[in-house]
Amino acid sequence: MPRSFNYSYDPTKEYLQFVDNSEFVVDGVLTNFPPTASEAIACLAHNQKMLVVRDPLVISHNGASGVYAASSNLAYQQAIRDGADAIDCSVQMSKHEIPFCLASVDLTGDTTAVTTFMARASLVPEIQSKTGIFNFHLT
Known part of the structure; x- marks a missing residue:
C-alpha cells in the first residue's frame, strides 16, 4: 500500500492515491472529512477535473x-x-502564568529538555497514572 506524504495541502490528491491506482481496489473509505472524500471520488468517477479552491x-x-x-x-x-x-x-501555562506552546501538560513526551527538569518529576494521579514533569510546576 502506498505511504502517505505531503500532498501540498490538497487532500483530494491523497484520497485519489488510494482510489485511482492499478495495484488494489478500495471498497470503502472511512474519514473525518466526508465532503473531501466524496468530491475526490465523484470527480474521479465522472472523469472531471478537481474543483480548485482559491486561496484556501x-x-x-x-x-x-x-x-x-x-x-x-x-x-x-x-x-x-x-x-x-x-x-x-496548544497553550500551556507555567506556575507563574507564563503561556508557552506545548501539546501536553507533561513535558516528558514532548521535549528534549527532560534531563534538565528531572528533579521536578512528580505524580499527579488526576492527570495520569505515571510520573511526569508538569508545566504548572515550572517557573
Missing part, C-alpha cells in the same frame, strides 16, 4: 508536526516555510 486558509497543527516534533520552534518555522496562514498552538 492553511492552519498548521502544532506547527509542521508531521515533519518536526509538535509545538517546537522547528515545527513552527517549517509551517511558515510551507505557507501556513495561521499557526496554531
